[in-house]
């Protein structure tokens with residue numbers, strides 16, 4: 001393969017990788033997956049990620065507070081205060097640790113107060129603009145609100161990724177019009193995803209990136225196992241089967257996109 005693959009969404013700081021991180025990284029390299037984005041979701045991750053990153057040559061970090069972190073008891077008692085405190089914690093960690101992206105951040109129908117979620121999301125979106133790094137979005141059943149905020153506030157100059165995309169053509173077009181790239185994961189390999197595959201076959205390659213979201217959401221034929229970056233090869237193969245460009249050209253386009261988003265920001 002011409003260009004190494006980037007796994008644009010991993011949680012390799014998860015304790016399920018604590019015992020075999022080096023083997024996981026070696027299996028990934030063996031399948032052409034050379035760079036990983038470690039994505040943080042809470043303050044515990046901000047503390048864990050630097051040491052894990054030091055064991056993974058060529059990988060980069062994203063730091064953000066996930067909207068589901070607004071589900072704790074303190075957040076339920078006073079959502080506005082919790083959102084303000086978490087936004088401050090994200091800003092402090094990002095200014096200190098200089099991540100290559102802010103994420104994962106966003107909106108989730110299961111996360112309680114919509115006002116508090118919007119406040120936390122917008123403040124981290126502003127942080128990505130301030131640090132001139134891309135943003136990584138998590139969105140579950142709040143698409144209209146997410147797009148409304150992006151239209152009003154604007155994206156970071158280096159753009160953004162809508163992680164775990166499995167939506168409609170209309171959603172893909174709205175995101176692309178805003179300059180948001182679509183993160184394709186295990187869903188692309190699932191038997192019931194014919195509509196997603198038909199959509200992805202016709203989208204501009206420059207709008208796409210690939211991701212595992214490990215340790216969750218393993219692709220076929222590993223469904224139900226712990227997911228890991230090596231399995232990105234299955235997602236990449238599923239993408240290549242849909243495209244006319246050929247494997248090398250797909251790999252090169254994906255690498256170019258990721259270098260422009262993450263590398264310039266980091267280096």
Ligand SMILES: [Zn+2]
Nearest residue numbers: 009039104213
């Ligand atoms: Zn994730």
